[in-house]
Amino acid sequence: MKKSNAKAWLYLLPAIIFLGIFMVYPLVDVVVYSLEEGYNFASQTYDGVGIYNFRYVLRDPYFIQALKNTFILVIITVPLSTGFALLISLALSSIRKLRELYQTVFFLPYVTNTLAVGLVFMILFDKTEYTDGLVNTFIRIFGGSSVDFIDGPYWAKMLVLCLYTIWIVLPFKILILTSALASVKQDYYNAAKVDGTPRLRVFTRITLPMISPMIFYLVITGFIGAFKAYSDAVALFGVDLNAQGMNTIVGYVYDMLYGNSGGYPSFASAAALILFAIVLSITCINLMVSRKIAL
Numbered sequence: 001m002k003k004s005n006a007k008a009w010l011y012l013l014p015a016i017i018f019l020g021i022f023m024v025y026p027l028v029d030v031v032v033y034s035l036e037e038g039y040n041f042a043s044q045t046y047d048g049v050g051i052y053n054f055r056y057v058l059r060d061p062y063f064i065q066a067l068k069n070t071f072i073l074v075i076i077t078v079p080l081s082t083g084f085a086l087l088i089s090l091a092l093s094s095i096r097k098l099r100e101l102y103q104t105v106f107f108l109p110y111v112t113n114t115l116a117v118g119l120v121f122m123i124l125f126d127k128t129e130y131t132d133g134l135v136n137t138f139i140r141i142f143g144g145s146s147v148d149f150i151d152g153p154y155w156a157k158m159l160v161l162c163l164y165t166i167w168i169v170l171p172f173k174i175l176i177l178t179s180a181l182a183s184v185k186q187d188y189y190n191a192a193k194v195d196g197t198p199r200l201r202v203f204t205r206i207t208l209p210m211i212s213p214m215i216f217y218l219v220i221t222g223f224i225g226a227f228k229a230y231s232d233a234v235a236l237f238g239v240d241l242n243a244q245g246m247n248t249i250v251g252y253v254y255d256m257l258y259g260n261s262g263g264y265p266s267f268a269s270a271a272a273l274i275l276f277a278i279v280l281s282i283t284c285i286n287l288m289v290s291r292k293i294a295l
Contacts, residue, residue: 033269041263053270062242063271066252072158073229073248077165078222082215084166085173090207092174093181103178110171118235121164125149150237157237157246165232169225173218180214181207216290220283227279230254249275 033039034054038047057063092102109117124134127148136146149156184207192202208215230250233241241247242255249271256268 030269030272033265034273036266039264039266041265046266053266054274057267057270057274060267062247062255063249063252065242065245066247066249069158069161069233069246070227070229070248073162073165074223074226076162077169077226078219080162081166081169081173082218082222085170085177085218086215088170088174089177089181090203092178103175106174107171109167110175114168114231115235117168118164118232121160121167121236122150125160127152151244154245157244160236161233161246164236165226165229168232169222173222176214176218177211180211184210212290216286220286220290223282223286224279227275227282 035049035051036046037050037052040046088106092106095102125136126133127136127146127150132140132146133149135149140146147153147156149160151157188206188210189202192206197205228250229248233246233248233251237244237246239259241251247255253268253271253275256264256271
């Protein structure tokens with residue numbers, strides 16, 4: 001038995017070494033950096049150990065704005081993208097002819113480069129001295145006034161960012177939910193059809209409970225992905241997100257390391273740990289809620 005255990009640990013050793021080097025060590029390093037007060041990047045020295053870096057980050061207006069942007073993005077995009085994906089998946093499941101073609105069309109944005117999609121959104125929404133953009137053209141047709149969605153008011157920029165994020169994550173959720181719907185046994189639907197059960201009741205009593213594990217999986221991963229958003233904002237508003245007021249928490253961490261205000265790994269590490277604590281808390285809450293509903 002002991003020889004068998006030793007052999008199993010030997011097989012696991014490469015993975016353990018890999019995780020230790022690329023996950024455990026960086027996490028420990030981040031914790032150490034976050035507690036080093038007055039860290040000098042050039043001389044690799046610090047003045048003391050404490051929680052000053054966390055206090056600084058939590059009082060930094062740029063971090064507060066990034067926190068606000070990230071939470072708005074999470075609250076809007078995760079429910080809407082999941083709901084839209086469920087509706088589209090239900091529609092695709094009811095189609096028999098050309099189902100594979102429609103699934104391929106809906107999945108195309110997922111395999112398209114993020115920056116390329118961002119460029120398309122800029123062309124659609126950007127207002128320049130030469131053109132108001134396609135979206136503003138439609139707004140004027142219906143009697144409205146044009147809006148600068150890229151360099152204009154905050155609500156307009158947040159609207160574009162939310163639409164862009166939903167568009168990016170929608171294909172993956174459609175793929176997962178379509179597969180989940182296909183795995184539901186047809187016997188349940190046949191029995192409901194014999195009993196004359198209304199469609200809405202079939203959906204709430206059969207379909208939704210059967211695919212609920214996948215829905216909760218998408219919600220949890222959606223929260224995690226939305227909290228890590230950064231490339232979406234860069235694709236639309238450029239690299240100077242603080243000037244645009246559209247930075248995210250991950251963008252703030254990057255700026256503290258490499259941006260215009262870069263060279264502060266202690267502040268970046270503190271912000272990264274705050275993000276880690278937020279994501280971990282929300283993930284635990286989602287897991288507890290999913291277990292209670294499942295019971």
